[in-house]
Ligand SMILES: [Zn+2]
């Protein structure tokens with residue numbers, strides 16, 4: 001058997017953004033998915049989700065965000081958003097932080113809309129960690 005890059009193995013429409021829009025006046029990131037679902041993160045929530053080693057820690061060490069810092073305005077202001085291949089976006093924040101790759105899968109799984117929050121049965125950004 002060989003592995004094909006089918007819509008099944010890639011997650012298909014469910015994980016394929018058809019539109020990504022960083023709305024700076026509204027301080028929100030909107031992602032519209034191939035299956036029609038709309039995910040909307042305010043920048044503060046998005047910043048708290050930063051999956052990089054500095055924010056999340058590594059090798060069992062807690063990261064910066066685990067110390068529950070008070071985020072400054074610059075730390076929650078998005079200045080740029082780059083696509084990483086076909087699988088992630090990389091925001092740049094006004095404080096210069098830019099090491100977090102937010103995979104589409106994670107952005108979809110952490111979707112803060114009421115249905116998805118209810119489906120997960122937990123607070124969207126406090127209990128999940130990568131790794
Ligand atoms: Zn980070």
Ligand SMILES: [Zn+2]
Nearest residue numbers: 039111113116
């Ligand atoms: Zn949702």
